[in-house]
Amino acid sequence: xxALTRSEQDYLKAVYxxxxxxxxxxxxxxxxxxxxxxxxxxxxxxKLAAARLVAHTPRAGARLTARGRKRALEMVRRHRILETFxxxxxxxxxxxxxxxxxxxxxxxxxxxxxxxxxxxGHPHEDPHGHPIPDRRGRVRRRVLLPLAKLGxxxxxxxxxxRDADRPRLEHWKNAGLVPGAEVRVxxxxxxxxxxxxxxxxxxxxxxxxxxxxxxxxxxxxxxRGAHGPGGRAA
Amino acid sequence: xxALTRSEQDYLKAVYxxxxxxxxxxxxxxxxxxxxxxxxxxxxxxKLAAARLVAHTPRAGARLTARGRKRALEMVRRHRILETFxxxxxxxxxxxxxxxxxxxxxxxxxxxxxxxxxxxGHPHEDPHGHPIPDRRGRVRRRVLLPLAKLGxxxxxxxxxxRDADRPRLEHWKNAGLVPGAEVRVxxxxxxxxxxxxxxxxxxxxxxxxxxxxxxxxxxxxxxRGAHGPGGRAA
DNA sequence: TCCGATAATTAGTCTAGGCTAATTCGGTCC
DNA sequence: GGACCGAATTAGCCTAGACTAATTATCGGA
Numbered sequence: 001x002x003a004l005t006r007s008e009q010d011y012l013k014a015v016y017x018x019x020x021x022x023x024x025x026x027x028x029x030x031x032x033x034x035x036x037x038x039x040x041x042x043x044x045x046x047k048l049a050a051a052r053l054v055a056h057t058p059r060a061g062a063r064l065t066a067r068g069r070k071r072a073l074e075m076v077r078r079h080r081i082l083e084t085f086x087x088x089x090x091x092x093x094x095x096x097x098x099x100x101x102x103x104x105x106x107x108x109x110x111x112x113x114x115x116x117x118x119x120x121g122h123p124h125e126d127p128h129g130h131p132i133p134d135r136r137g138r139v140r141r142r143v144l145l146p147l148a149k150l151g152x153x154x155x156x157x158x159x160x161x162r163d164a165d166r167p168r169l170e171h172w173k174n175a176g177l178v179p180g181a182e183v184r185v186x187x188x189x190x191x192x193x194x195x196x197x198x199x200x201x202x203x204x205x206x207x208x209x210x211x212x213x214x215x216x217x218x219x220x221x222x223x224r225g226a227h228g229p230g231g232r233a234a
Numbered sequence: 235x236x237a238l239t240r241s242e243q244d245y246l247k248a249v250y251x252x253x254x255x256x257x258x259x260x261x262x263x264x265x266x267x268x269x270x271x272x273x274x275x276x277x278x279x280x281k282l283a284a285a286r287l288v289a290h291t292p293r294a295g296a297r298l299t300a301r302g303r304k305r306a307l308e309m310v311r312r313h314r315i316l317e318t319f320x321x322x323x324x325x326x327x328x329x330x331x332x333x334x335x336x337x338x339x340x341x342x343x344x345x346x347x348x349x350x351x352x353x354x355g356h357p358h359e360d361p362h363g364h365p366i367p368d369r370r371g372r373v374r375r376r377v378l379l380p381l382a383k384l385g386x387x388x389x390x391x392x393x394x395x396r397d398a399d400r401p402r403l404e405h406w407k408n409a410g411l412v413p414g415a416e417v418r419v420x421x422x423x424x425x426x427x428x429x430x431x432x433x434x435x436x437x438x439x440x441x442x443x444x445x446x447x448x449x450x451x452x453x454x455x456x457x458r459g460a461h462g463p464g465g466r467a468a
Numbered sequence: 469t470c471c472g473a474t475a476a477t478t479a480g481t482c483t484a485g486g487c488t489a490a491t492t493c494g495g496t497c498c
Numbered sequence: 499g500g501a502c503c504g505a506a507t508t509a510g511c512c513t514a515g516a517c518t519a520a521t522t523a524t525c526g527g528a
Contacts (some may be wrong), residue, residue: 007485027506040486041506047484059493059506089323090349098345107341112334115324261476274516275525276477283513293476293523478521484514488516491508498501 002051006106009075010034011044012053015064016072024061028071049140073137078105078113080126080133086114087127094127095169129160129179130171144215147183148195148208154185156216176200177214236285240340243309244268245278246287249298250306258295307371312339312347314360314367319350321361328361329403336400363394363413363449378449381417382429382442388419390450398447410434411448 004012015031018025027045031038031112049056053068064072082101086092092100108116117123129131133139143161158181161172172178176199186203187196195211197204238246250265265272281313283290287302298306299393316335320326326334342350351357358366358374367373378393392415395406406412410433420437421430429445431438 004483024509036485037487038506039488039508043485086346086349088355090346092345092349096345100343103341103343104338104346107337107339111326111330112320112324112338115320116325119324213382239514262474270515271517272476273478273518277515469528471509472526474524476521476523479519480517481519482515482517483528485512487510487512489509489511491506493504493506495504496502 004071007044008048008051008053009071009106011041011048012064012072013075013079015054015062016069019063022063022069024063024065026061028064072139072147073133073139075105077133077135077137078108080124080130081113081117081120082108083126084120084123084132087115088120095166095173097127098163098166115188125179127179128163129158142195142217144217145216146211147177147197147216148211149194150183150185150188150216150218152174152185152188155219156183157181157219158183158214159217160215162215168213171210172214175204175206176202177204183216238305241278241283242282242287243305243340245275245282246298246302246306247309247313249296250310253297254295256303258291258297260295264296304371305420307367307373309339311367311369311371312342314364315347315351315354315357316342317360317362318354318357322354323350329400329407331361332397332400342467355380359413361404361413362397376451378451380445381411381431381448381450382445384417384419384422384450386419386422389453390417390419391392391415391453392417392448393451394449396447396449404463405444406448409438409440410436411438418452 011030013028015025018029018033021068027038027041029110030041030045034041045054045056045062046179047209048068049062052065053071053117054062054064056062079101080102083094083097086097086100126132131142132142142159145156147156147158150156158177158179160179161169177183181200185195186198187194189195193207193209195204195206195208197206244266245268248264249259252267261272261275264275264279268275279288279290279296280290280324282302283296284298284379287305288298290296313335316338317328317331320331320334321328325370360366363373365376376393378391381390381392384390392411392413394413395403395411415434418432419429420432421428423429427441427443429438429440429442431440
């Protein structure tokens with residue numbers, strides 16, 4: 001297991017984040033996500049390809065090899081364990097810990113990571129609801145839908161808040177949209193793009209824009225199908 | 235407060251470590267301590283001098299400015315708080331945590347450091363007994379002597395184990411030489427370089443070499459003076 | 469006073485990982 | 499089929515912080 005630089009780790013993580021299923025990712029998308037120029041990406045992809053961590057077909061994008069995927073999942077694991085620790089042990093706000101975890105994930109030794117993992121009880125989910133890969137890189141797969149895709153009458157449980165900026169996470173938290181919260185869709189007005197929800201027994205009215213990134217698990221036996229905007233009848 | 239790179243922080247720390255009292259430090263000593271070549275040191279000192287963190291008189295060594303000293307003490311504080319955390323919260327072995335703290339001290343945000351400091355109860359000493367500077371950079375000064383300097387009959391309390399390699403710390407720990415332990419000098423045979431000590435009521439026989447770096451606070455009313463190798467009479 | 473040993477500095481390279489400017493490729497549209 | 503457009507790559511540069519080799523300053527002793 002060859003040591004990777006911080007940049008290399010960041011690139012692998014980015015490829016994984018943009019294509020968790022192993023699809024090819026375009027140079028420009030990586031550049032955008034990492035905040036670097038496209039030539040820098042091409043350059044680093046060449047390096048990672050030489051190390052057999054990605055397969056890079058010029059002008060057709062890059063995809064992770066099995067080894068690259070393993071390393072990427074390792075970083076995801078580190079990140080999520082650290083976030084859990086920062087929230088549960090240090091008492092930091094979960095809307096706030098991303099940046100710290102982002103730095104620390106590259107610099108914590110396996111020994112310290114192991115001790116932290118033990119301390120927080122080997123969690124399977126981080127504070128935003130994201131699953132934590134195990135040491136072998138296996139991720140529990142879940143069937144999640146964007147909350148905005150639910151139809152009227154659906155019941156669901158919030159499972160993940162996909163990384164977003166701090167104010168948005170803060171907003172969701174205030175609205176009660178936290179992992180584990182129960183949600184019921186009261187009304188959907190597609191033309192107005194307005195959703196009326198009950199979140200933990202409180203009424204929330206919002207546009208679909210405000211729900212972007214809230215992923216839910218649909219509860220069995222909703223009155224209507226979970227897909228599509230749904231009709232008007234109860 | 236201008237951000238410093240990791241290397242800059244390391245150089246400042248090294249200057250402080252080699253001259254806590256503010257004396258000038260030779261290029262070669264810094265090179266040796268940091269494991270870099272002397273030209274690298276000259277180079278970095280020029281940079282730090284430009285930032286007014288050290289005063290560098292060519293061929294006469296470098297000394298910290300007030301600002302440089304403040305930054306150095308900040309790193310010392312970070313390091314020691316982290317070591318305390320790694321031992322007390324994560325349960326790692328105190329002979330073992332130096333390297334981890336050495337890396338993390340550069341990458342932990344003030345927010346996380348503050349939370350860790352709170353969690354461990356704002357300690358004044360790290361696990362090796364070193365005093366932890368407060369936020370304003372003040373260090374509690376103590377009067378410490380090397381254990382090997384004590385005369386026969388002296389009583390003292392172990393206060394610090396100055397950074398050494400892991401096996402040596404491990405050895406001291408096994409011998410009971412830990413911060414807070416009481417020591418009584420039973421016999422000193424300067425010609426043989428042999429010390430016989432009672433450490434926490436257990437007998438320890440060792441050469442002065444094996445005591446290098448063990449710093450103690452002498453207890454009031456020892457039968458003989460604490461300085462010098464001492465005579466042969468009780 | 470001058471000489472030599474030793475420490476320090478200067479000069480010039482190297483690597484990682486960025487950047488901009490210029491070029492090339494591949495797909496789309498006429 | 500050819501021209502064009504945008505994305506990607508190549509070419510060339512920059513900075514931090516290392517390095518080695520060459521040069522210079524300083525200090526102690528004869």
